[in-house]
Amino acid sequence: MSMQGRIGRIGGTKVKRPLGVQAALEWAFRVERAQLELPVSKNVSEEGFGFGLEYVLLQRAALGCKVDGGQHKMGSYTHPDAEVIAAAVAGMPDSLGGIRMAISVAEMARAGITPNWMPGAVPRCVPVDMKRNRHGDRAVSVVVGTEKVLVSDKWRTIEVRACPVTWRPHPEQITSARRGYEDWWQALDWVQDGLVTGRMLRDVEVTAAMPKERPWTR
Structure with a gap:
């Protein structure tokens, strides 16, 4: 009509x-x-x-x-x-x-x-990047520094890794x-x-x- x-x-x-x-x-x-x-x-x-x-x-x-x-x-x-x-x-x-x-x-x-x-949007802290392999998904980590540790009476330099995170949605x-x-x-x-x-x-x-x-x- x-x-x-x-x-x-x-x-x-x-x-x-x-x-x-x-x-x-x-x-x-x-x-x-x-x-x-x-x-x-x-x-x-x-x-x-x-x-x-x-x-x-x-x-x-x-x-x-x-x-x-x-x-x-x-x-x-x-x-x-x-x-x-x-x-x-x-x-x-x-x-x-x-x-x-x-x-x-x-x-x-x-x-x-x-x-x-x-x-309904709620900010959540999540990894910046994810990698998938046969064992499943895991967060991608990056090197953020180095540290010297004593291993078997010897000082060794090892990488310090961290998982970058972000808020989604921001x-x-x-x-x-x-x-x-x-x-x-x-x-x-x-x-x-x-x-x-x-x-x-x-x-x-x-x-x-x-x-x-x-x-x-x-």
Whole structure:
């Protein structure tokens, strides 16, 4: 059933379809295949990118509150609300990652995925390298020095060997992955706030539902 088929009316009032911001993004980019158009201004360089929702609203007003939904889909229809959602994402401010974050949010929504925050990851101390022979696996050791020992009344020089170890996954990898998730969450929070405040959607109502802010703390 199409979006239009799911939109009803009660007492002459249009009933909007409630969607959390992540679901709304996936609907816009994955189902409706909205395109991410990054605005370009003569007065703003790429390094200074960041238009915000005001740009989106002005552009919508300039179009007479109508978005051309078919310009990128070879004549097929894209719901106007999906175009507005895409335009809001395109206005991602620099403080939240600007162009790169806008592209990341759109691509993850198109793929229907969330950032990998490495659930269940626990750093473990493991050998840097392993060697396998007929007797099984063993850690590879390296010479770290020499020592003189007395053997049968004679001093001999022997190698001192140690097994290099590392942390896998490294704590910094886990921290980086979870920082990336938090950045994505902040971006979605900004998009949600803009869409709710802007009130530009006709058939979709963006709700307060959000992904968990820090799922690894539950």
